[in-house]
Amino acid sequence: MPGTFIDVQVDDSVARDVGLAQKLVEVCPVDIFSVADNTLEIVEDNLDECVLCDLCLEVGPKGAVRVLKLYE
Numbered sequence: 001m002p003g004t005f006i007d008v009q010v011d012d013s014v015a016r017d018v019g020l021a022q023k024l025v026e027v028c029p030v031d032i033f034s035v036a037d038n039t040l041e042i043v044e045d046n047l048d049e050c051v052l053c054d055l056c057l058e059v060g061p062k063g064a065v066r067v068l069k070l071y072e
């Protein structure tokens with residue numbers, strides 16, 4: 001199920017880079033990212049667990065990873 005409060009978007013250039021994808025898996029404390037078949041996947045069931053730590057935003061070029069608040 002997609003997140004109610006949070007959406008996470010990742011540019012293809014990062015999602016297809018196994019090294020960067022793996023890095024996202026490592027930094028996110030709530031397992032929003034996973035890697036399958038060398039491709040990044042967003043674990044939709046975990047999206048609302050996001051703690052807005054912004055660690056994922058440091059991975060890859062600026063703006064390539066986006067955490068969107070769906071509320072406010």
Ligand code: SF4
Binds near residue numbers: 027029030056
């Ligand atoms: S902001 Fe933190 S908790 Fe949210 S997706 Fe990024 S790394 Fe995970």
